[in-house]
Amino acid sequence: MSNEPHVVVVDSPYRDSAAARGAAAEFLQQHCPWADLDAVLLVVSELVTNAVRHTPGWWRLHLTAEDETLTVEMDDSSPEPPVARAPDFAGGGGFGWHMVLRLAGHVEVRPLPEGKRVQAVWRRPSVSAPAPAPAPASAPV
Template sequence: MIVHSSEEEEEGHQPLQGTSPQSAGRARNVTRGFLSAVAARAGAETDAVLLVVSELVTNAVRHAGGVTRLHLAAGPGTVTVSVEDASTTAPRPRQTDAARPGGFGWHLVQELSADVRVSIGPRGKTVSAVLPLSH
């Protein structure tokens, strides 16, 4: 299930729902729709949000068997991206090598985000990243 959250949801509006994205491309499309709904201005901030979504979804698909939930929430001057999966293993940085693909995503997520948190529970984990976003 994909849940989009915004300040309107707190006022009683129902969240938008759909199927869980199992590709970074689908997750980016969903995120673009969310960003346009919260009136985010296109630019470097929205590009950073899309990149973080891509990396978190790709990591969940590649290392944790897939995404179980994507949650997007707009706050004052921020957007929070949360990706849930069924693995209880926390992400860890890999040694990067310019000659080999991969290993850069977790570093990018941490660099682009104001805050990154990993919550592990009995059914999997949630990785949440808070990014600045002008509305």
């Protein structure tokens, strides 16, 4: 990967959550193959779903891949931060924000002039050096 970040942006007037997941999957395969695709797509899906369900206006998904990090940002028109609530096993939801917090390496919510930004960051896993091969056993003499 070059030192320049790779970026994809998906805007709400043109896309839905399925299109956002598709764009994210394609982006990860091209620019961030080390990332856990299922975890990132679940976070993208939850962030888009929350923006569609809980904000009155626009949303914008922004993914950036750099050498050591993947950043997923969801900007939306609501100034209200996500709220963790008790999961409702009878179908009332409450699972999404908990999943986002568990799946991403770091999550931050920041106000914007006209809404907020939810940022989820994953760091590239460190690759440890392979363990040295064991020394051959000496044969009896």
